Amino acid sequence: xxxxxxxxxxxxxxxxxxxxxxxxxxxxxxxxxxxxxxxxxxxxxxxxxxxxxxxxxxxxxxxxxxxxxxxxxxxxxxxxxxxxxxxxxxxxxxxxxxxxxxxxxxxxxxxxxxxxxxxxxxxxxxxxxxxxxxxxxxxxxxxxxxxxxxxxxxxxxxxxxxxxxxxxxxxxxxxxxxxxxxxxxxxxxxxxxxxxxxxxxxxxxxxxxxxxxxxxxxxxxxxxxxxxxxxxxxxxxxxxxxxxxxxxxxxxxxxxxxxxxxxxxxxxxxxxxxxxxxxxxxxxxxxxxxxxxxxxxxxxxxxxxxxxxxxxxxxxxxxxxxxxxxxxxxxxxxxxxxxxxxxxxxxxxxxxxxxxxxxxxxxxxxxxxxxxxxxxxxxxxxxxxxxxxxxxxxxxxxxxxxxxxxxxxxxxxxxxxxxxxxxxxxxxxxxxxxxxxxxxxxxxxxxxxxxxxxxxxxxxxxxxxxxxxxxxxxxxxxxxxxxxxxxxxxxxxxxxxxxxxxxxxxxxxxxxxxxxxxxxxxxxxxxxxxxxxxxxxxxxxxxxxxxxxxxxxx
Numbered sequence: 001x002x003x004x005x006x007x008x009x010x011x012x013x014x015x016x017x018x019x020x021x022x023x024x025x026x027x028x029x030x031x032x033x034x035x036x037x038x039x040x041x042x043x044x045x046x047x048x049x050x051x052x053x054x055x056x057x058x059x060x061x062x063x064x065x066x067x068x069x070x071x072x073x074x075x076x077x078x079x080x081x082x083x084x085x086x087x088x089x090x091x092x093x094x095x096x097x098x099x100x101x102x103x104x105x106x107x108x109x110x111x112x113x114x115x116x117x118x119x120x121x122x123x124x125x126x127x128x129x130x131x132x133x134x135x136x137x138x139x140x141x142x143x144x145x146x147x148x149x150x151x152x153x154x155x156x157x158x159x160x161x162x163x164x165x166x167x168x169x170x171x172x173x174x175x176x177x178x179x180x181x182x183x184x185x186x187x188x189x190x191x192x193x194x195x196x197x198x199x200x201x202x203x204x205x206x207x208x209x210x211x212x213x214x215x216x217x218x219x220x221x222x223x224x225x226x227x228x229x230x231x232x233x234x235x236x237x238x239x240x241x242x243x244x245x246x247x248x249x250x251x252x253x254x255x256x257x258x259x260x261x262x263x264x265x266x267x268x269x270x271x272x273x274x275x276x277x278x279x280x281x282x283x284x285x286x287x288x289x290x291x292x293x294x295x296x297x298x299x300x301x302x303x304x305x306x307x308x309x310x311x312x313x314x315x316x317x318x319x320x321x322x323x324x325x326x327x328x329x330x331x332x333x334x335x336x337x338x339x340x341x342x343x344x345x346x347x348x349x350x351x352x353x354x355x356x357x358x359x360x361x362x363x364x365x366x367x368x369x370x371x372x373x374x375x376x377x378x379x380x381x382x383x384x385x386x387x388x389x390x391x392x393x394x395x396x397x398x399x400x401x402x403x404x405x406x407x408x409x410x411x412x413x414x415x416x417x418x419x420x421x422x423x424x425x426x427x428x429x430x431x432x433x434x435x436x437x438x439x440x441x442x443x444x445x446x447x448x449x450x451x452x453x454x455x456x457x458x459x460x461x462x463x464x465x466x467x468x469x470x471x472x473x474x475x476x477x478x479x480x481x482x483x484x485x486x487x488x489x490x491x492x493x494x495x496x497x498x499x500x501x502x503x504x505x506x507x508x509x510x511x512x513x514x515x516x517x518x519x520x521x522x523x524x525x526x527x528x529x530x531x532x533x534x535x536x537x538x539x540x541x542x543x544x545x546x547x548x549x550x551x552x553x554x
Contacts, residue, residue, distance in 0.1 A: 032176060082096060108135040125217070150499065152271065187250075238344070
């Protein structure tokens with residue numbers, strides 16, 4: 001069997017598995033967020049935090065809950081790292097330096113999981129399991145809660161109430177993320193991923209020296225790392241490490257976990273707004289972009305010419321033999337089109353165009369299918385922009401799901417789509433202009449520029465992957481990328497919740513013969529075109545200086 005055919009079969013199996021899980025999981029999540037029943041463990045949690053799950057919140061109160069909870073989470077994780085040297089189970093590792101502790105705390109709370117440290121050489125068991133793994137659950141649940149609040153904004157009318165943040169947070173964690181993660185961890189253990197709390201031990205003699213590894217609760221963290229589109233690895237090699245991702249089956253299963261909830265949330269959306277066809281339209285737009293990017297990536301990595309590439313069957317640099325080009329390409333696209341950031345190969349070693357595809361996937365806003373929660377609300381923002389453009393073309397006030405898209409709504413949507421480009425391009429420009437940040441680049445020229453552009457693209461879009469040649473463990477990058485991660489995560493949420501509140505206050509507009517049908521393939525195509533054009537106009541000059549220049553020169 002040729003490697004290309006094996007790649008097609010892997011992609012086909014993945015699509016089939018996602019299709020089988022789509023309906024039951026999507027319907028389950030709709031019931032979770034629409035339920036008025038509270039389970040006993042949830043009642044205990046509400047009692048501890050002093051929350052009333054039945055109390056409805058308007059968007060300012062919902063936003064205050066998101067920001068307050070996230071601020072406390074950053075502070076807790078920062079302090080946990082700062083006192084690591086005094087904690088049991090630290091494996092002898094010292095406390096984390098202030099700038100790196102801030103960067104890591106911001107990273108995991110923002111669902112970015114950018115890592116400027118070697119996990120197996122810096123973090124002990126307590127920080128890994130009690131800090132980082134916990135935030136993998138909670139940051140994902142926050143993203144899902146914000147997405148559901150926006151969906152309620154479309155579904156409700158003549159009220160500013162968007163639900164209860166604390167109830168959405170707890171239910172998303174307890175009823176969705178936790179059960180699936182337990183099953184996922186068991187599957188990964190069966191595949192060979194490790195799950196223990198052993199200390200550092202010698203594993204053998206290599207080239208006249210010894211090599212040491214520490215154990216850890218790897219399988220359980222790997223499951224929520226992928227399911228919650230987090231991406232932070234227990235080991236520096238991330239999902240290329242055999243302790244995290246042992247074989248081709250575990251590789252495909254991890255890709256399945258990455259895409260599972262973001263795609264299924266489109267059915268949740270359709271169910272909650274009362275039209276499954278609306279959910280299918282959003283799903284169709286996401287699927288077209290994802291499949292297109294995957295096919296383009298595999299073609300780029302397989303077709304690259306040269307004697308070394310032909311002998312290897314394609315561009316194998318930076319890729320694991322056990323996954324091959326196909327398994328690596330599918331993983332790379334899945335992780336950069338979502339906010340996962342996990343890697344089973346090293347994007348810096350991809351071909352020029354291949355590295356550009358991973359970068360462009362993040363620059364789209366990670367909406368195909370995107371992060372857990374953030375992908376859906378990002379796509380719905382683009383849907384608002386698309387109907388606005390359609391309205392301009394026909395001279396009609398735009399409507400979406402029975403809500404008029406007026407001046408306030410389009411301003412909020414425009415502010416949303418401007419946040420991350422401003423952060424990415426602004427920080428990249430400053431880093432390239434100053435003398436010190438450039439010292440962190442391993443490469444010069446177009447590839448060196450791509451290292452810095454990729455870093456800020458990853459941070460501001462809450463992805464977390466990196467071009468590995470960049471030394472980001474400096475005060476400049478730890479601080480600026482940390483700021484980019486926090487602003488890139490929470491500032492867009494302000495505009496999303498404000499938009500949700502304004503939509504919920506409207507009364508529904510009756511559908512007429514002139515209403516744009518947003519549940520048809522024509523609109524899905526318009527949505528895809530809108531996404532690609534907006535991204536192209538925003539990032540093309542920067543991409544031309546980096547991956548495009550490198551690809552054309554190779």
